[in-house]
Amino acid sequence: MTTTVARPKDESGVTMRERMLRALACKENDRPPVAGMTTSGTVQLMDYANAAWPEVHTDAVKMSRLALAAYPYLGLESARVPYCLSYEAEALGCNVFLGTKNSTPMVKSHPYKDNFDADLVLPKRSEIPRIARNKVILDAARMMKEGAGDRPTIVGVTGPFTIAGHLVGTENLLLWVLTDPELVHKFVKFAATYEKEWLKIVDKLGVDIVQMSEPSASLDMISPESFREFALPYIQETFSGMEHTKKVLHICGNMVDGLENMIATGADGLSIEEKSDPYRSVKLVDSRAALIGNVGVVRPLLQGTPEQVREMALKSVDAGFNVISAGCGLSAMISRDNIAAMVDMVKNLPKKW
Template identity: 35%
Template sequence: MAEYTPKERLARALRGESVDRMPAVSVTQTATVEQMEACGAFWPEANDDAEKMAALAEAGHTVIGFEAVRVPFDISAEAEFFGCGIKAGTKEQQPSVSSHCVKDISDVEKLKGFDINQGRVATVCDAVKILAGKYGAELPIMGSMLGPFSLAQHMNGDDWFMAIMTDEAFATALLDLATEFNLAYANKMVDNGADTMVIIDPTASAMLIGDEYYNKFVVPAHKKIVDAMHERDVATVIHICGDTTMSLELMESSGVDGISVDQSVDVANAKSKVDKAVIIGNLDPVAALWKGTPESVKDVSQKALDAGVDLLAPGCGIVSKTPNAALQAMVEMAKNHKY
C-alpha cells in the first residue's frame, strides 16, 4: 500500500478510504501548559494574537506529534463576536461566556449584516493562514468552530431550550443567524487554507432536547454547513458532548464525514449505529490522559483500537494540565496502528 502524507492520510481516513495506517490527530482542542512552555506562546494571549495562536497550534505537531495543526483552543469567540460577555481565561483555563446578547427576535434583526472580518474570529482566520503558509502542503490544517445550536444557546442563555419548544419563529430566526455566521466563518477559514472543519456543538444533544427537536433544528443547520464544506472538498467532523449513542444515526444524517464521541460512548456500539461516518475518540481527557501514565494511556488506547475506533483521539478537549508524555503515548498508539 502507498505511504501517504499526513494531509492525504487524514483526508482519506475521514472519507473511509484505505490508508497505510491510522492518522494521529486530535479533532478537539490541543493546547496544554507544557506545550505553552515549550513554544513560548501562552493563554490567554494565544487566544487573541494570531502569531501566538499559530505557534501554540504548531506545538501540537512539533512537541506532541499530532499530524495536523488545529485552531482555535476555545468555543467562546463566536458568542463574543455577537456581543456576549466573556470571562477572561488564564494560562490554565479557557475563556467562557458570562452573559448573553439576545432576548427576542428584535435582537436577532439587529445582528444581521455582520462582518466576519472583525473580532477574535478574524484572528482565528489569520492564524489559519499562518499555519497553512507553513504546513499546508504536508499537514492537515484543521479549523474548528462552535456549532449553530450551541452558539444560539450562548446568545440566548438557558431560555434557548424553552424557546425551541414554545417560540418557533424566534428559534428559527436565531438559529438561521447562527448558521449563516457558521457558513461565513467556515468559508473564511477555508479561504485561508483550512482543509478540515470541526463543528463543536456541545449542547446540540438529543439527550437534552430529544430526537424530535434535534431533527427539526440541528440536522438542517449541520447539513447546510457540511454541504457547503463538501462543495469545497473539505472534510467535516461533528463533536457533541455526552452519550450520543442513541442519536448517532441522526448526527450522520447531516452527511458529516466523522463523528467525535466522548468517553461515555461505547465505541463498538457506536460503530454499529452508523453507515459511513468515521467514529473518532474516545479517550477520557481527565481519567485517561490528564490523570494517566504513558503506560495506562497505551492500555486504554488499545481497548479503543480493539473496539474498532476509526481515529484514536481524546473524547473531548484536552485538559490544559495534561502531560506531554500522556499525549505522546496516544499518538504513538495511533501511528503504530494499521487498519
C-alpha cells in the same frame, strides 16, 4: 522556540495529510491518524511553544505557533486553531472573558436573554473577516497552513444551536425547546445564517478540515427528535456553503442513539466521547462517515496513567475508529506523558492492525 515543518513522509511512505484524508473518506489505511481534532492546547505545550493562553486568543502569530507545536512536542499529527467556542458569540454581541493560562474563554453575557423579542441584525458579509478575533483566526490559519508542511490543518468552529444558547442563555434555549419552539428557531436560524457566512470564508483558506463543536445539542441536553427539529437542519445549512473543506462534527456525551442524526448533517467525520461505546458506534455508522475519538479526556488522559491511556486508545483502534483523538477538547493540565502514550500506541501498531 522554532517550530519545524513536519517531515513530508513517515517510515511507511504516507504523509500525515494523506493518511488523514483517507481516514475521513473511510478508505483503507496503514494505520489510523492520531490527531488533535478538538482543542489541543496544554500548559506544557504553551511553555514549549512560548505561546500561552490567554494572549494566544488575540495574537495570530502565537496562535499559529501553538498549533504548529502540537506535532513536534506532543506527536499529534495535525495542527488546529483556535482554542475556544466563544468567538462567534463575541462577534454577535456577547461579552467574553478570555480565561487564563489553564482555562478556555467563557461567554459572560447573553445579549438577548432578557430581550428575546428584539430584531436580530447580522454583521455585513464584508465586515465578518474584519471582526477582531475573526481576523486573528484567519491570519493564524494562513500561517498555520504555511508552516504545517504535510500535516492536516484544522479550523474549529461552533455549531448554531450552541451559538444560539450563548445569545439567549443555554437554559432559556433548552426550556424553549419545550415551551416556545418558534423562539428556538428564531435564534438558531440567526446563528446558522451567520455561521454559514463564516464557513464560506474559512472554506477559502485551503485548510483541510473544519471541525464544528455542537455541545449544547448533545443527547444529554435534548432528545433525538428535538435534535432533528432544532439542530439538524441548521447544521446542514451552515455546511451547505462549503465546497472544498472536509467537515467534522463533534458532539459531547453518549451519542450512540444520535449517530444517525449526526450522519444526516453531511459531516465527513463524527467526533464522539468515550461515553459512546466504540464498538456499537462503529457498527451503527458502518463507514457512512469516519469515526473520530474516543479516548477519555478526564479518564484516562487527565487523571489516569500512560498504561490506562494506551488501553483506551487501543480499544478505539480495535473497534475500528478511523482517527484516534481525545474524545473532547484536551484539558490544559493533561500531561505530555499521557498524550505521548496515546500517540505511541497508535504509531506502533502492528502492520496488520
